Amino acid sequence: MAQTFLFDALREAIDEEMARDQTVMVMGEDVGQYGGSYKVTKDLYEKYGELRVLDTPIAENSFTGMGIGAAMTGLRPIIEGMNMGFLLLAFNQISNNAGMLRYTSGGNFKIPVVIRGPGGVGSQLGAEHSQRLEAYFQAVPGLKIVACSTPRNAKGLLKAAIRDDNPVLFFEHVLLYFNKEDLPDDEYILPLDKAEMVRPGKDVTILTYSRMRYHVMKAVESLEQKGYDPEVIDLISLKPIDYETIGESIRKTHRVIIVEECMRTGGIAAEIIASINDRFFDELDGPVIRMSSQDIPTPYNKGLEDLTIVQPAQIEEAVEKIMQGRL
Amino acid sequence: MVQERPLPTFQASESQVTRDEGHLIYEDMVLGRYFEDKCAELYQRGKVKGFVHLYNGQEAVCSGVVKAMRADDYVCSTYRDHVHALSAGVSARAVMAELFGKETGCSKGRGGSMHMFSKEHNMLGGFAFIGEGIPVALGAAFQTRYRHDAMGDTSADQVTAAFFGDGTTNNGQFFECLNMAALWKLPILFVVENNKWAIGMAHERASSQAEIYKKASVFGMPGYEVDGMNVLAVREAAKTAVERARAGEGPTLLECLTYRYRGHSVADPDELRPVDEKKFWRDRDPIKRFEAYLLEQDLSTAADLKAIRDKITDVVEDALTFAEESPDPNPADLYKYIFAED
Ligand SMILES: Cc1ncc(C[n+]2csc(CCOP(=O)(O)OP(=O)(O)O)c2C)c(N)n1
Ligand SMILES: [Mg+2]
Numbered sequence: 001m002a003q004t005f006l007f008d009a010l011r012e013a014i015d016e017e018m019a020r021d022q023t024v025m026v027m028g029e030d031v032g033q034y035g036g037s038y039k040v041t042k043d044l045y046e047k048y049g050e051l052r053v054l055d056t057p058i059a060e061n062s063f064t065g066m067g068i069g070a071a072m073t074g075l076r077p078i079i080e081g082m083n084m085g086f087l088l089l090a091f092n093q094i095s096n097n098a099g100m101l102r103y104t105s106g107g108n109f110k111i112p113v114v115i116r117g118p119g120g121v122g123s124q125l126g127a128e129h130s131q132r133l134e135a136y137f138q139a140v141p142g143l144k145i146v147a148c149s150t151p152r153n154a155k156g157l158l159k160a161a162i163r164d165d166n167p168v169l170f171f172e173h174v175l176l177y178f179n180k181e182d183l184p185d186d187e188y189i190l191p192l193d194k195a196e197m198v199r200p201g202k203d204v205t206i207l208t209y210s211r212m213r214y215h216v217m218k219a220v221e222s223l224e225q226k227g228y229d230p231e232v233i234d235l236i237s238l239k240p241i242d243y244e245t246i247g248e249s250i251r252k253t254h255r256v257i258i259v260e261e262c263m264r265t266g267g268i269a270a271e272i273i274a275s276i277n278d279r280f281f282d283e284l285d286g287p288v289i290r291m292s293s294q295d296i297p298t299p300y301n302k303g304l305e306d307l308t309i310v311q312p313a314q315i316e317e318a319v320e321k322i323m324q325g326r327l
Numbered sequence: 328m329v330q331e332r333p334l335p336t337f338q339a340s341e342s343q344v345t346r347d348e349g350h351l352i353y354e355d356m357v358l359g360r361y362f363e364d365k366c367a368e369l370y371q372r373g374k375v376k377g378f379v380h381l382y383n384g385q386e387a388v389c390s391g392v393v394k395a396m397r398a399d400d401y402v403c404s405t406y407r408d409h410v411h412a413l414s415a416g417v418s419a420r421a422v423m424a425e426l427f428g429k430e431t432g433c434s435k436g437r438g439g440s441m442h443m444f445s446k447e448h449n450m451l452g453g454f455a456f457i458g459e460g461i462p463v464a465l466g467a468a469f470q471t472r473y474r475h476d477a478m479g480d481t482s483a484d485q486v487t488a489a490f491f492g493d494g495t496t497n498n499g500q501f502f503e504c505l506n507m508a509a510l511w512k513l514p515i516l517f518v519v520e521n522n523k524w525a526i527g528m529a530h531e532r533a534s535s536q537a538e539i540y541k542k543a544s545v546f547g548m549p550g551y552e553v554d555g556m557n558v559l560a561v562r563e564a565a566k567t568a569v570e571r572a573r574a575g576e577g578p579t580l581l582e583c584l585t586y587r588y589r590g591h592s593v594a595d596p597d598e599l600r601p602v603d604e605k606k607f608w609r610d611r612d613p614i615k616r617f618e619a620y621l622l623e624q625d626l627s628t629a630a631d632l633k634a635i636r637d638k639i640t641d642v643v644e645d646a647l648t649f650a651e652e653s654p655d656p657n658p659a660d661l662y663k664y665i666f667a668e669d
Contacts, residue, residue, distance in 0.1 A: 022478050051477040057510070062462040062503035069466020072451060073401070075473060092459055105444035105452065106435025107664040142665050165667035 002185070007177040009151035010040045010116075013158035014078060016187065018048055021076065024162055027054040027067055028080030028117075037082050038118055038177050064090035064115065068097045068167075071113040076162060081117030084171060085131040098167035099142040114161045116170035120211055120261055121309050123175065127297035130305075132262035134171055134238050138271060145239040146192055147171040147210040151181040153236065156190030164192060171238075173211045195242040201231035204255040204322055207246065207272065209235040212259045212310060219315035230319055238268055246272075247280055254285040255322050259310055264292035286325075289318055331607050332537075334584055335552050337560035339620055344559070349617075349626045350635060352394050352558055356386040356614050357639045359410035362419060363589075365643050366409065366426065366440075370593040375426045378455075379440045380407040384556075384588035387613035388520050389414045391561025392488050392581070395569055401487040403451040403464035406441035411490055416448040419646035429653035436656045437664065449485075457491075458500035461517070464489035465504045468515035468578075475575075486572040488516040488565075494525025496539050505580065509546040514572035516565065517543075517580045520555065526591045527599050540582035548578050555583030556611040559620065585613075 004012070018024045025048075026041055032055035035042035045053040056063040064087065067077040081087040087094065098111055121130040134145055144166050148154035154172070161168040198213060199220060208216045213234050220230055231249050235241065250256060256276060258269035269290040276288055291310045298308050344352065363381040370379050382389070385407075393402060393414035404411035412422050417433050425432025426440055433445045434453070442453040451467055454460035467487045474483035495501060496519055508515050519539050523530050531537045543550025549571075554560040561583055568579035586608035590597030621627040663669045 025473065025477070049477065051473055057503070057506060059499075059503035059507065062465070062500050062507065065459060065462025065500070066466040066469055066504075066507065069403075069451065069463035069468075070470045070473070071466070072463065073449075073467045073470040075470050092456060093462065096454075096456060096459060097463060101444075101452070102667065103664045104434060104438045104442045105446075105664075106432070106437045107669070108434065108444040108446040109451075110667040112667070 002183060003180050004151050004183045005177065006151040006154050006172070006179045007038050007040050009155035009183060010158055010172065011042060011044070013155045013162070014041065015044060015047070017159055017162040018044065018052060023074060024076045024078065025052045025054065026078045026080060027056055027063060029056060029058055029082045031055060031080050036080065040080070060086050060089035061093055065093040065097060067113050068093060068101070068111055071111045072101070072109040076112045078114045078116060078162060081115065083129055084117045084119035084133050085128055087115065087117070087133065094137065094143070094169070095140045099140040102142055110165050111167045112165045113167045114158070114170055115167065116158070116172065118172050118174040118177070120173040120175065121293070121298050121305065124300055124302055124305060125174070126300045130298035132293070134169070135262040135267045137169055138239050138268060142167065143239060144168045144192055144237070145171070146237055147235070149173070149176065149210050149213045149234055151179060152183055153190055153196060155183060156188050157192060157236065159189050160192050163189070168192065171210060175211055193237045193240055193242060195245040196234040196236050197245070198232040198234050199230070201229040202252060203229045204231065204257060204319055205246070205249040205253045206230050206232045206257050206259060206315070206319070207235055208232065208259040209238060209268070210261060212261050215310060215312045216259050216315055218312035219319065222316055223319055226320070228319060228323060241272060241275065243275065243279060246276070250276070250280045250283045254283055256284070256288040257291065257315070257318055257322060258288065259291045259315055261293055261309055263295050264290065265295050267292050286322070289322060291315065291318060331604070332584065334554045334556070337554050337557055337563070339557070339559050344626070346626045349621050350631065352390050352562070353617060353621060353632065354635050354639065355390040355394055355414050356558065356617065357636055358413055358419065358642065359386040359389060360614060361639050361643045362409060362413060362422070365647065367589065367593060369426070375440070377439045377441070378406065379593045380591065381589045381593065382407055382410040382587070384608065385520055385522060385585045386410065387558035387561050387617070388518065388555045388583045388585055389490070391558045392516065392518055392565040395562050395565040396486060396488060399449060400485050401449045401451055401464065401467040403460045403467070403487065403489045404443070404453060405460060405491055405495070406455045408441065408443045408453050412443035412445065412450050412453070415445070415450040417443065417445045417450055419642050420649040421445070423646035423650040424653050427650040427653065428655065429650055430656045431649070431653040435664070458495045458498035461489050461491060461500050461504045464515060465508055465513065468508065468513040469511065471514055472511065484514070484573050486514045486516065486569050488518055490518045490520060492525060493519060493521040493523065493530045493539065494528060494533060496542070497533050505543065505546045505548065505578070508578035509548045512575060512577035514575070515578045516568045516572065517578060519580065519582045520585055521582055522585050522587045524587070524591070524600065526595070538582070540580060543580035548580060550580040550582065553581050553583045555585030556608070556613045556616065558613055558617050
C-alpha cells in the first residue's frame with residue numbers, strides 16, 4: 001500500500017502497460033520531454049524513448065488520425081489531449097474514424113486506441129478550458145466513454161482501456177489529479193463497463209461521475225447526520241451505461257437524482273433519464289431529478305463559476321425535498 | 328483554347344518495364360477503366376446507389392504508384408476509391424459486391440462506394456471526408472517505423488501511399504501531415520491527383536500557390552511534378568519515392584497532373600468544365616498512350632493487348648454476376664461490427 005496521487009496512478013498504469021506490451025505507446029503535446037502538462041507521463045520519455053513517448057506538434061486532428069491509423073495497423077496508442085477540449089479539433093477523427101470506421105469497414109479493422117486527458121470545470125480556467133466533451137461524444141457509435149474519479153479507479157480503468165480492443169475516450173478531471181489514495185501493491189484491472197458503488201443506501205439513488213462524485217459525497221456527509229441514507233453510484237462508464245447496477249438500485253430506492261457536470265441540454269443525465277423511463281418506469285415513485293451545469297459557457301468570475309456547476313448544498317436540498325415528497 | 332499548365336516532359340525510354348510488368352500495369356489500368364464504366368452504367372440503371380465518384384482518366388496515377396509498390400505495402404484513398412482498392416489487390420468481385428451493398432463486399436455492404444476497406448490487402452480505406460485519410464495513412468507509416476525502430480523488427484519496411492485530390496491540399500490535415508512525416512522521416516508517399524477541379528472549384532481559384540509539388544520544399548521533403556497521364560512517368564517517380572521511403576529516408580510528395588473524364592460524381596451534370604479543356608486531356612489518354620508505348624517497344628502485340636482487354640471484360644462481368652447473386656447482409660447483424668468483440 002502506498003499513498004498515490006491520481007496523476008501518478010495514471011502514470012503507473014501507462015508505465016506498467018508499456019512494460020508489458022511493446023505495441024503500447026503514448027503520443028500528444030508535451031507528453032515526452034516535458035512529461036505531460038499534468039505529469040501523467042513524467043519520466044516515461046527517458047525510460048521508453050522518443051518513439052514510444054512521442055511529442056507531437058500542435059495538430060490535434062492529424063495526430064489523432066495518426067494514432068487511429070497506427071491502431072488500425074497493430075499498435076495500441078494512448079493519445080493525450082493536453083486538455084480534452086482541444087480534441088474538438090479532432091472531433092472528425094474521433095467520430096468518423098475512431099468511432100465508426102470499424103463498422104464502416106465491415107469489421108476489417110479494429111481500433112485499440114485510448115484518447116485521454118483532463119476535462120471538466122477547473123478553477124477559473126474560462127469557458128474554453130472548462131468543457132465536458134463527454135456529452136458531445138456520447139452519440140458517436142463505436143466509442144466507449146469512461147470517466148475516472150479516484151486514484152484507485154483511475155489506474156485500474158486506464159489499464160483496462162489500454163488493453164481494450166475498442167476506442168476508449170478516457171476522461172480525467174483537472175481538479176482531481178492531486179487526490180491521494182492508498183493503492184493496492186498487486187496488479188489490478190477494473191472493468192470498463194461497471195458502475196462503482198460508492199455508498200450503499202436505501203433512500204434514494206444518486207448517480208454521478210467524475211468530480212461531482214465529491215460534491216455528492218460532501219452533501220451526503222450532512223445528509224447522514226440528518227438521518228438520510230442515500231445510495232451513491234459513480235457511473236464510471238458513460239457509454240455504455242451500466243443499467244444493471246442502476247436498475248438494482250432503483251428497485252431498492254425507487255427515487256433517482258442524477259448529478260453531472262456537463263450541461264443540462266443533451267447531457268449524460270438526459271440520456272439516462274430517457275433510458276430509465278424505458279426500462280424502469282414502473283419502479284419509480286416520481287420523476288428522475290437531474291442536476292446539471294447551467295447551459296452557458298463557463299464564466300471566469302469565481303462567483304459565477306460556482307453558480308454554473310452543481311454545489312453540495314443544492315444536492316443536499318434536492319435529497320431532502322425528494323425524501324419529503326416535495327420533488 | 329484554355330491555357331493548360333504544361334505537363335512535365337518525360338522520356339519514356341528512360342523507364343524500363345519488362346513485358347510482364349508492362350502487361351500487369353496495362354491490365355490494372357484497363358481494369359480500372361472498365362470497372363468504372365460498368366459502375367456508371369449500373370448507377371444509371373439504379374443498381375448502385377449513394378454518392379459514386381468515378382476515376383476515369385486518372386488510371387495512370389493509381390497504377391503507376393501502386394504497381395511500383397509491394398503487396399504488403401499500405402494504400403489509403405478517398406471517396407474516389409474503387410480503383411485504388413482494385414490496384415491494391417481487392418478483387419473486382421469484392422468491390423462490385425460492396426457497391427451493391429452485399430455481404431460479400433469488401434466492407435460487408437456496410438461501407439458503400441466511398442468506403443472500400445480490406446485488411447488483407449492493407450487497403451486502409453475509403454474516406455468520405457476531405458483529408459481525413461491522410462492522418463490515418465500517416466499512422467500506418469508511423470507504425471512501420473515504430474516496429475522497425477522501437478520494436479526492433481528489421482523486417483518492418485512497408486511503405487504507405489496516401490492518395491488525395493488537389494482540393495484536399497488546401498486542408499490543414501495535408502500540411503500537418505507533411506510536417507509530421509518529414510519531422511519523423513516516415514515511409515510515406517503523398518500522392519496528389521491534381522485533376523484541376525474540386526467538384527466545381529477550379530484549383531487556381533482555391534490555391535494561392537497552384538503548383539502543389541512546391542509545397543514539399545518548405546517541409547524539407549522532395550516534391551515532384553509528374554505527368555499523371557503517363558503511367559511510366561508516374562511509375563518512375565513512385566519508384567524513387569518508394570525506395571527512399573523504404574530506405575528510411577522519409578516521405579515524398581508527388582503532384583500528378585491528371586484529369587477526370589466524368590463529372591465529380593455520377594450525379595454531377597458536369598456543365599462547368601470547358602469542352603476544349605476536356606478534349607485537351609482526353610487526347611492524352613493514359614491507356615491509349617501506354618498501349619502505343621508497349622507496341623512501339625515491341626513489348627506486346629495488338630493481340631496480346633486485346634486478350635488482356637477481353638479478359639478484363641470478363642472479370643468485370645463476372646464481378647457483376649457475383650455481386651447480383653450475393654446475399655444481402657443479415658438484418659440480425661445490424662449491430663455487428665460496432666465493437667471489436669462483434
Ligand atoms: C470535409 C469535407 N468537406 C466537403 C466535402 C465535399 N466534397 C467532396 S469531394 C470535394 C472536392 C474534392 O476535390 P479534390 O480534393 O480535388 O478531389 P477530387 O474529387 O478532384 O478527386 C468536396 C468539396 C467532403 N467530402 N468532406
Ligand atoms: Mg480534384
